Amino acid sequence: MDPNSSLLSGPAQYPTEPCMEGGRSLSPREQSRCSPFAWSQVPSSSLSDPDCFGDEHIQAKRARVETIVRGMFLSPTPLGPGRAPAGDGLSCPEKAQGRKRKQSLPAQQGPLEPGPAGNRGGGRKGGPRVRGQLHLLRQQVRHLQERILRAVEPRAAAQGPLTADQRNGPGPGPWGVDSDHHHCPGSIGDLSRLEKHRVSEVQYLPEGPRFLPSEAWALLESLKKELTGAISQAVDSVLQKVLVDPSGHLTQLGGRFQGPVPDGRNESSPPEGGARKDPLPLAALPRRVQPPAGAPMGSLTLAKSLDPPRYPTSPRMIPKPYQAPPADCPLAAAPAHIQEEQILGQLLGHGPGGHWRGGLPQDPSARSQPSSEVALQPWGAARLRPLASGQQQCPWPFTSTCLERLALVPPVKMEPGGLQAITDTLPFSAFSLTLGQIQEGLNPGHLKKAKLMFFFTRYPSSNLLKAYFPDVQFNRCITSQMIKWFSNFREFYYIQMEKFARQAISDGVTNPKMLVVLRNSELFRALNMHYNKGNDFEVPDCFLEIASLTLQEFFRAVSTGKDADPSWKKPIYKIISKLDSDIPEIFKSSSYPQELFRN
């Protein structure tokens, strides 16, 4: 009688995650870009209330001051040339430390505080000193304006650069890059139509518009105007906010993202395992325990199908097969281009106005965009991006408009690793979109995989774990959690061993050699239930060997009274810890269990 038969027919119902992290990220540039244009604040001109003044001298002076001040408000910011393009001048590192930034900003603005704010208070026309300052400021403003315009013009001209910039941000995942490049020629209806034929150049050569027909030129002109206006408005608003609230809104933002994330993501994965009762083909099993390195157990003939020929050069580059049905992660879609489109929409005066990409996911065309949406539709159903993008940590480049929208974001844990996930999912969660494992780490699929790996290794090193979970972003927490898993696995394992060893002793067994764990033994059943619930994996023989050995060791120890020693298990642990087998390469696939079950 086949010893397996009785054991391998258990219910297979372990849920696995077809779709897990919809890890996606906006490049910091994208993020930073989302802000300035969203500002709808009107430049304050309240400084210019010429009501009470008598003589013409004063009037003239006032007029001068007024023009100066106006100039300032039309200009981005009187922060000095270095900070001029507030919109995208912030580099990622800067943004990485929200707190630092919060502190530095007011600091830099400090000296200027009496400037705009003070002026607003009342039309006090200072003495020569103030005038000199104003003059200086005015010059600075001019410089800034020039800089801004220089920066803006080419961008407004060829919108290609916009997309290119956004896309070239630090590391969207492989998919992101890939799909974007293929599907996102130019996201702006008219312009993209005009430039479609030379998209690739445009994306990487943010040059000025040299080949545009006159109508496009007109559009560009209006764009420029709108852009400059929007930028200055945005800068003004930021400036005002910062000046008014030196404590910085960033702090508040940080506060918003604390606490656990309600797991909105539909975790109920189809119990595909249910249909997976039949054991894998049990090929000839190597008799001896340790499988040679890289030689999978016989049961792992499946490995051939997906096993990469060699070590995956970059584990993270392994495309994530969690290609959940689009329905699962609809909003994973449409990163950069949508934003562009929105920005443009706002600039052109008929933007969606407010709902950030609202209504996009289900029905891209529903948005009120005239021609542009046509171009966008193909990407509306964009795809899930693997979360394994780079480590960009530029969490909060958002300005207040973004912040307001982000207020909708469910709070998330604020820990180093989670941060990435937050930034990845933030924009999408703003739609109250169901986010899955925000802490992006370990899902039940990973746990299952770990359990199966336990058949091969009881004491995996963290490096080994990293190698075998390429789709996991390891940080301290994740690592220790996984280590903890194996610790728990061992705990159960040793408890069972001790239990059965003692039972054997009480059953009158005298020869340890009699103790062998077979597939039909009760001990095996217990272990299998724990690590392989559902029986979708063929327990390797090497594990049976180890289990037998462990059982025998426990038997010896207990039967010889070693268990009197409080640390009598230690020697056993030591022995067992040296008996780890090599884990089949197939486990290195980021989606190992899933594809196993799918077959």
Added chain:
DNA sequence: CTAAGACCTG
């Protein structure tokens, strides 16, 4: 000091 384990608890 940190990481990893064991051990205990809920």
Added chain:
DNA sequence: CAGGTCTTAG
């Protein structure tokens, strides 16, 4: 299985 504590090794 996650917490916590305690011990130990590096």
